[in-house]
Amino acid sequence: xxxxxxxxxxxxxxxxxxxxxxxxxxxxxxxxxxxxxxxxxxxxxxxxxxxxxxxxxxxxxxxxxxxxxxxxxxxxxxxxxxxxxxxxxxxxxxxxxxxxxxxxxxxxxxxxxxxxxxxxxxxxxxxxxxxxxxxxxxxxxxxxxxxxxxxxx
Amino acid sequence: xxxxxxxxxxxxxxxxxxxxxxxxxxxxxxxxxxxxxxxxxxxxxxxxxxxxxxxxxxxxxxxxxxxxxxxxxxxxxxxxxxxxxxxxxxxxxxxxxxxxxxxxxxxxxxxxxxxxxxxxxxxxxxxxxxxxxxxxxxxxxxxxxxxxxxxxxxxxxxxxxxxxxxxxxxxxxxxxxxxxxxxxxxxxxxxxxxxxxxxxxxxxxxxxxxxxxxxxxxxxxxxxxxxxxxxxxxxxxxxxxxxxxxxxxxxxxxxxxxxxxxxxxxxxxxxxxxxxxxxxxxxxxxxxxxxxxxxxxxxxxxxxxxxxxxxxxxxxxxxxxxxxxxxxxxxxxxxxxxxxxxxxxxxxxxxxxxxxxxxxxxxxxxxxxxxxxxxxxxxxxxxxxxxxxxxxxxxxxxxxxxxxxxxxxxxxxxxxxxxxxxxxxxxxxxxxxxxxxxxxxxxxxxxxxxxxxxxxxxxxxxxxxxxxxxxxxxxxxxxxxxxxxxxxxxxxxxxxxxxxxxxxxxxxxxxxxxxxxxxxxxxxxxxxxxxxxxxxxxxxxxxxxxxxxxxxxxxxxxxxxxxxxxxxxxxxxxxxxxxxxxxxxxxxxxxxxxxxxxxxxxxxxxxxxxxxxxxxxxxxxxxxxxxxxxxxxxxxxxxxxxxxxxxxxxxxxxxxxxxxxxxxxxxxxxxxxxxxxxxxxxxxxxxxxxxxxxxxxxxxxxxxxxxxxxxxxxxxxxxxxxxxxxxxxxxxxxxxxxxxxxxxxxxxxxxxxxxxxxxxxxxxxxxxxxxxxx
Numbered sequence: 001x002x003x004x005x006x007x008x009x010x011x012x013x014x015x016x017x018x019x020x021x022x023x024x025x026x027x028x029x030x031x032x033x034x035x036x037x038x039x040x041x042x043x044x045x046x047x048x049x050x051x052x053x054x055x056x057x058x059x060x061x062x063x064x065x066x067x068x069x070x071x072x073x074x075x076x077x078x079x080x081x082x083x084x085x086x087x088x089x090x091x092x093x094x095x096x097x098x099x100x101x102x103x104x105x106x107x108x109x110x111x112x113x114x115x116x117x118x119x120x121x122x123x124x125x126x127x128x129x130x131x132x133x134x135x136x137x138x139x140x141x142x143x144x145x146x147x148x149x150x151x152x153x
Numbered sequence: 154x155x156x157x158x159x160x161x162x163x164x165x166x167x168x169x170x171x172x173x174x175x176x177x178x179x180x181x182x183x184x185x186x187x188x189x190x191x192x193x194x195x196x197x198x199x200x201x202x203x204x205x206x207x208x209x210x211x212x213x214x215x216x217x218x219x220x221x222x223x224x225x226x227x228x229x230x231x232x233x234x235x236x237x238x239x240x241x242x243x244x245x246x247x248x249x250x251x252x253x254x255x256x257x258x259x260x261x262x263x264x265x266x267x268x269x270x271x272x273x274x275x276x277x278x279x280x281x282x283x284x285x286x287x288x289x290x291x292x293x294x295x296x297x298x299x300x301x302x303x304x305x306x307x308x309x310x311x312x313x314x315x316x317x318x319x320x321x322x323x324x325x326x327x328x329x330x331x332x333x334x335x336x337x338x339x340x341x342x343x344x345x346x347x348x349x350x351x352x353x354x355x356x357x358x359x360x361x362x363x364x365x366x367x368x369x370x371x372x373x374x375x376x377x378x379x380x381x382x383x384x385x386x387x388x389x390x391x392x393x394x395x396x397x398x399x400x401x402x403x404x405x406x407x408x409x410x411x412x413x414x415x416x417x418x419x420x421x422x423x424x425x426x427x428x429x430x431x432x433x434x435x436x437x438x439x440x441x442x443x444x445x446x447x448x449x450x451x452x453x454x455x456x457x458x459x460x461x462x463x464x465x466x467x468x469x470x471x472x473x474x475x476x477x478x479x480x481x482x483x484x485x486x487x488x489x490x491x492x493x494x495x496x497x498x499x500x501x502x503x504x505x506x507x508x509x510x511x512x513x514x515x516x517x518x519x520x521x522x523x524x525x526x527x528x529x530x531x532x533x534x535x536x537x538x539x540x541x542x543x544x545x546x547x548x549x550x551x552x553x554x555x556x557x558x559x560x561x562x563x564x565x566x567x568x569x570x571x572x573x574x575x576x577x578x579x580x581x582x583x584x585x586x587x588x589x590x591x592x593x594x595x596x597x598x599x600x601x602x603x604x605x606x607x608x609x610x611x612x613x614x615x616x617x618x619x620x621x622x623x624x625x626x627x628x629x630x631x632x633x634x635x636x637x638x639x640x641x642x643x644x645x646x647x648x649x650x651x652x653x654x655x656x657x658x659x660x661x662x663x664x665x666x667x668x669x670x671x672x673x674x675x676x677x678x679x680x681x682x683x684x685x686x687x688x689x690x691x692x693x694x695x696x697x698x699x700x701x702x703x704x705x706x707x708x709x710x711x712x713x714x715x716x717x718x719x720x721x722x723x724x725x726x727x728x729x730x731x732x733x734x735x736x737x738x739x740x741x742x743x744x745x746x747x748x749x750x751x752x753x754x755x756x757x758x759x760x761x762x763x764x765x766x767x768x769x770x771x772x773x774x775x776x777x778x779x780x781x782x783x784x785x786x787x788x789x790x791x792x793x794x795x796x797x798x799x800x801x802x803x804x805x806x807x808x809x810x811x812x813x814x815x816x817x818x819x820x821x822x823x824x825x826x827x828x829x830x831x832x833x834x835x836x837x838x839x840x841x842x843x844x845x846x847x848x849x850x851x852x853x854x855x856x857x858x859x860x861x862x863x864x865x866x867x868x869x870x871x872x873x874x875x876x877x878x879x880x881x882x883x884x885x886x887x888x889x890x891x892x893x894x895x896x897x898x899x900x901x902x903x904x905x906x907x908x909x910x911x912x913x914x915x916x917x918x919x920x921x922x923x924x925x926x927x
Contacts, residue, residue: 019552031625035591042590072507072556075591107555107588
């Protein structure tokens with residue numbers, strides 16, 4: 001269910017001395033998907049195929065687990081997740097959430113942007129789970145996982 | 154445009170002499186004739202035509218019916234037949250029917266032959282002096298053509314005939330005003346007020362008194378105007394207007410200090426960002442008296458003037474701290490260290506707010522080399538400081554956000570771009586893009602730099618990158634369109650324009666032309682020209698001319714409207730503005746290209762080049778596309794046919810109840826045919842007499858662009874071919890006066906000397922010999 005409301009803007013809480021940034025969350029659409037592509041191209045050594053952007057990213061069920069972080073009107077970070085089926089027998093029917101990309105361009109790191117992106121998605125997933133439990137239904141999401149690039153310290 | 158109402162709604166008192174039997178109708182046909190008129194007025198043209206035909210069956214030579222038929226045909230776009238019929242109608246009625254003259258006038262008016270129309274109306278009035286409809290139509294045309302003398306007579310007549318109508322009074326006063334009979338105008342308004350109640354609402358009352366005030370001001374009697382302003386203080390709601398007039402009066406009476414105080418009030422209480430007020434404030438300051446008043450902020454001034462103005466603005470800045478404009482204008486007159494400190498404060502403030510328009514705001518400062526140097530040092534030092542220490546050098550304790558650094562980098566790039574050091578600018582913008590690659594404005598700047606380096610394909614690619622970042626952004630789309638046109642990719646540009654079109658089925662041309670998008674038309678024309686197709690290029694450039702004609706024509710609606718609504722000040726200003734529309738830079742730009750174009754057409758024809766063969770039919774459908782379209786349409790018809798059958802069954806039983814006439818209702822609705830619009834926009838280029846057609850554009854250039862060297866060069870070429878030696882000389886002398894180093898000047902001199910003057914009269918030859926062109 002997509003009835004759970006998402007917060008649209010937050011202020012980051014950096015751990016170090018860096019200044020907090022006001023972030024607006026925007027959903028990805030056909031009109032701005034190219035921005036996401038440009039961002040990922042600049043940050044990651046892996047180049048994702050056009051299908052990644054046209055099919056996976058724009059899937060309606062991924063709408064709430066793909067977030068673009070805007071600061072003063074510019075895109076400075078994004079998180080893209082997708083839903084996967086669960087292999088474990090007793091958790092069948094529940095989705096696993098796989099983080100495909102999570103990145104912030106160099107000048108904007110250490111300001112807490114990555115944290116709020118991750119937090120935003122987590123909050124939504126947990127809220128969905130809680131809502132389901134209240135209605136006596138099984139939890140839709142089981143866990144979240146990702147791959148880490150070797151050498152990414 | 155409102156449909157002109159025919160005069161024959163009123164029973165004509167004297168139409169045709171009764172002795173002429175073919176010109177009077179028996180009662181049955183008379184009713185039919187009245188029906189024709191009614192149908193015309195209610196826009197049922199085809200029906201009107203039918204009824205007229207039935208009258209003509211029995212009375213084939215009835216002048217007035219022939220004219221009415223002609224009138225209906227003219228609306229149905231059968232112009233030639235219409236004119237023939239109307240002229241026949243005139244001759245049949247022996248030129249003695251005011252109806253026929255009126256109709257002839259209406260035809261001319263629809264074709265914008267205003268002078269001819271005026272003549273026809275005057276003829277109609279000779280026959281029927283007091284025909285109100287003709288008088289009103291005539292007054293409208295006379296205002297449109299600014300024939301003030303004729304207008305005075307017509308308006309006087311209207312007032313005599315119907316003194317109970319308010320707008321006849323107002324119309325007469327306006328006519329006097331336009332004829333500069335200020336005291337008479339005021340007298341008329343005074344009489345009007347005593348006899349009738351001029352205005353109903355508060356706003357109308359206010360406008361009425363402000364209009365009187367305007368007349369007083371224009372008559373030059375400033376004291377009277379000031380007194381009047383005091384008297385109408387409570388009635389007028391236009392406080393700003395009153396203050397502005399007050400200030401102008403004081404200046405007229407040579408009392409700058411009083412004016413100065415009023416301008417201060419305007420700035421402080423009404424609009425602190427108004428550049429006009431601020432300039433007037435400066436010019437009326439005590440310290441500026443006796444000096445040359447400022448006319449422009451961007452032109453460099455003498456040191457003395459700069460100092461004086463700087464002090465005045467500094468003082469104003471303290472009194473009105475909210476004004477952004479004042480803070481910016483101070484930069485134009487500041488020098489040395491003051492300039493350095495102020496620029497730092499101004500620019501840093503906007504860098505922190507990351508406002509992209511910052512760089513355009515600084516444009517005018519690049520007129521002075523000293524300022525350029527100061528700015529370069531500042532900008533580069535800030536960029537470095539922000540990159541390495543995340544702070545401005547002046548404020549090392551304040552940490553700046555990451556994008557302030559980004560905008561600083563962009564600012565440095567824009568600075569070098571402005572200095573025309575394109576390679577450097579390019580390196581800087583690439584640094585900015587590496588910093589945050591998702592910002593569209595960076596790519597736009599990159600594209601601009603590449604464009605100036607003449608790398609049009611790369612520039613186009615950069616803009617496309619920007620556009621794809623946000624395909625819903627119309628600004629980016631428009632930029633992309635422009636760059637495609639510069640790169641001669643006309644079809645691509647057209648495709649992009651269509652994405653924001655209102656109705657995708659219509660030809661995209663309609664979007665551009667209906668919206669009077671002149672920049673697109675000129676760019677598209679340029680693109681066709683570069684591709685060698687001069688005829689299509691001319692068609693595009695001529696559209697600009699058409700728009701200006703349309704704009705002028707649109708003013709016709711206001712003549713009646715404004716008199717009713719009493720918005721007279723704005724109305725008078727519009728009338729005056731309309732005469733100056735050819736002043737507009739976009740019109741002059743197009744005019745230059747048109748003259749150049751016609752000259753080239755002539756040259757190429759002389760050389761035997763077939764211009765039609767060079768026409769690029771970029772948008773003609775290929776055979777495959779045509780076949781596909783036909784197949785699609787056939788399918789649609791099959792689907793549509795099934796739908797049509799059902800409502801027909803429902804309609805049948807009701808049919809008998811309806812009158813026979815209503816069968817034709819479907820035909821009479823004005824169908825908007827998009828392909829008809831496209832035909833209207835496909836202008837004809839005069840290939841028979843190109844030089845003749847170019848003359849009126851050249852005259853516009855001569856009148857409105859006297860400082861433009863290119864304009865004179867273009868006219869020089871035209872008149873050389875038209876063999877008008879004196880005009881050629883005139884333009885040559887202008888070029889010499891404006892720019893001795895003009896690149897084509899030696900060639901022009903040669904061409905001038907080589908002119909064949911054997912046919913010219915002796916006096917002309919004398920002048921040519923004696924005038925020096927060194």
